[in-house]
Amino acid sequence: MTVMELHPSAQRVKDYAARSGVNIEPIEFPDDGARTADDAANAVGCKVDQIAKSMIFDADGELVLALTAGSNQVDAKALAAIVGVGKCGRADINDVRETTGYAIGGVPPFGHSQPIRAWIDPHLLTFETVWGAAGTPRHVFAISPVDLMQLTQATSAEFTK
Numbered sequence: 723m724t725v726m727e728l729h730p731s732a733q734r735v736k737d738y739a740a741r742s743g744v745n746i747e748p749i750e751f752p753d754d755g756a757r758t759a760d761d762a763a764n765a766v767g768c769k770v771d772q773i774a775k776s777m778i779f780d781a782d783g784e785l786v787l788a789l790t791a792g793s794n795q796v797d798a799k800a801l802a803a804i805v806g807v808g809k810c811g812r813a814d815i816n817d818v819r820e821t822t823g824y825a826i827g828g829v830p831p832f833g834h835s836q837p838i839r840a841w842i843d844p845h846l847l848t849f850e851t852v853w854g855a856a857g858t859p860r861h862v863f864a865i866s867p868v869d870l871m872q873l874t875q876a877t878s879a880e881f882t883k
Contacts, residue, residue: 731857738833759792
């Protein structure tokens with residue numbers, strides 16, 4: 723049996739979790755990966771709401787992380803109110819890469835290049851296991867919501883529509 727080397731970005735996510743005392747095992751999707759939460763859910767055999775989307779928003783100049791259940795959408799006005807700013811919008815792709823160290827489409831919920839404040843959709847907390855991006859559009863990992871909150875230092879809040 724040949725052991726495949728893990729993509730460097732996925733390995734960084736795995737290593738960050740391990741340093742924090744959490745073991746994750748990133749898996750790789752074949753072909754083009756999982757471009758949507760539905761794709762990811764179908765590939766791993768879970769409900770779409772078990773996919774923890776890592777959405778990066780620009781909150782009046784500060785990038786923040788909104789961890790959202792797969793079928794939910796972020797209500798930017800609600801997120802802005804929670805963050806305590808006038809408005810939130812999608813972050814610039816270059817700013818996302820600089821702050822997180824990852825490209826959009828594979829941004830993991832933790833292990834970023836720079837500290838980032840995070841909030842988590844309470845719906846994710848209703849599952850025993852959720853799945854997050856592991857640094858590339860082709861890699862995901864399973865994790866308990868409790869461990870996810872620990873690693874992201876996220877605050878549970880209602881910010882979806």
